[in-house]
Amino acid sequence: MKDMVLLGDEAFALGTLHAGLSAGFGYPGTPSTEIMEYLIDNYERNRANDANTPVAQWCSNEKTALEAALGVSFAGRRAVVTMKHVGLNVAADPFMNAALCGIKGGLIIAVADDPSMHSSQGEQDSRFYADFAMVPCFEPTTQQEAYEMAFEAFDVSEKYHVPVIMRFVTRLSHSRAVIHADESKIRPQNKLEKADRKEWMLLPALARKNYERMIAKQDELVAYTTASKRNPLVLNPKRKDLAIVTGGLGRNYFLENLEDYKAFCEKKFPGLGIPSTLHIGTLPLPLDSLKKLAETAETILVIEEGQPFLEKQLRGVLPQNTKVVGKFTGLLPRAGELNPDLVRKALGLEPNKTALSETAGIADFCANLPGRPPQLCNGCPHIDSYTSLNNAVAALVEKAGKDNVTVNADIGCYALGGAAPLNAAESIVCMGASIGMARGASQAGVKYTFGVIGDSTFLHSGITNLVDCVATKTPVTVVLLDNTIVAMTGCQPTMLPSSQFEPLIKGLGVEPEHIRVLATNPANREANTKVLIEEAEYRGVSVVIMVRECLEAFRIRNKKAKK
């Protein structure tokens, strides 16, 4: 097969296809989205000619996606499910319990973390979830590894009957390089063969046995990761002062500085070479390797991408006289992603000279450049919706005071309306929280509460909150921003068409006269403000659906129609 240039996400997707995938499911979320996009593209292009093409479908949320994948594994076939790090919180229930099931067809949970929060509300590290559920975790550092690890992860999943996490981070997910795929290693899909029901019914009596079995598997898993080529140990007994453990992209940044570091060591410790190294590319921790490392050196420097997961674990498993340094000790920053410069500093190397440091007369100007944060596109329908809402809010605040009006918003492009110049939101927490928080604020005594939520986020996690509002007749005004697409992640289709929202919401029990469907555009701004005020005054649940197609979606659909 010809070598290809692929994103880390795409390389992994190709790996799953070549490793005998039967089905992929997911919910869009930066930086994981391109895995499913690659699989869906393959599905759409080939399904007509080949009934065996692996199914690939978006789902309402990460929980439903993981549950669908569990059904595939139960049927004996290989499945992958994709999400961003915070998506695993949504899917945590099936995830934690899947660890207790006797996984039949290989199951990979591909989770993309976003250290530095390029497009996220947090930077949680999915390795903690792997440890929590006691399941293996693979962490590719190159696009080629992302491809190859798909095979290894399915093998481990089927051999030890456990789900496996494939942990990505933004810089690998969204970085391109050449991939070499060996066609002779492409595998067929598994045949249909159901799992043993005893291993999948987590009734207490059975679940207890499964949990014991999971605990018993840990030694085997540690033996696997200790022998794995993904966890290479290079001992140098001559250096007794220091050893280095790398995790994830930490290794890349260590290698980037290696030439300079070798020279640095030669100067400081002539003839002794660089410290022993251990890279950890798959978990659970390879305990024997760590023990050997600790026997060699007094101090262990941990360079890992993400939260100080390895560092924390090492403190528990190493002899107490071994010093561990890294993010907890301030040698590397606790927050934000790593980069070659931070690792360079931690290794004790001097910073490089730069055009900024060496050019006279530019430092002041360059230090004070105005920022250019992301913003809503010119002509975005959300600008009109928020303008109407802001005017309604201003009128209500004037009437009832600022503590009697709340605007709780949600996750999506429209979160950008929370920033200047619109400053339209007061909270953005997690998928679906807008409606739940508006309900709670109302119960707390706030007179006018708005929950602002997008069409896809509503289907993801908003419906259940709306049911709570209806059941308790809580005065809440839900503002459903329907731009007909999942815009922020690159225009994936919303699970239901716009026409379905009104009957769905009516079916949940919202009074039909308080479901208002409005066209949101500059001409209607004033009229829409009036409707929002009217519905805010209503002492029950109302839903104002503000509809206009996303510009980007319009452009993409037009392009497709022309073809």
Added chain:
Amino acid sequence: MTYDILLAGVGGQGVLSLAAIIAESAMAEDLKVRQSEVHGMSQRGGGVQAHLRLSDSTIASDLIPSGKADMILSMEPLESLRYLNWLKPEGVVVTAAEPFVNIGNYPEAETVYATIKKLPKSSIVKTAELAKEAGNIKTENMVLIGAALKYLPLKKETIEKSVHARFAVKDPKLVDINMKALELGANA
């Protein structure tokens, strides 16, 4: 040989297609390539950067270390200044001249140009003007690649082939316009 390029611009300006053409050309010349890009929320109308690394040996990091970029290639002058910490002391800035003003406190364009010109090597290219001359305002990024040619460790023919291949499948008419844009940039 290693050649690191930091590409800059504002989301939507076509920074990624700029990177793609250089990356394709580098691969055609048997160089290894790694390219880190920005997707998702951070690309909506905000400042964006892409790290493009070309080398004849293994590239360890997707990100360029500070002080190691050989070139900053920018679709927007103010954005070109945001990343000088990545540029080698003797590195070059090649940037489009036209400011993209979607913020209230954009500085005087002349101050921005003057700062760029203080660098040892820089080139401010009137990409919009030249793109119009080539026949399509959308070819600004091609003009910019043209202007970068004399610094890049790639043959002009290789880049031309990449551009040709990219547009021949879309619309043959676009090939000529883009070739002209490339040429105008090269002579700018």
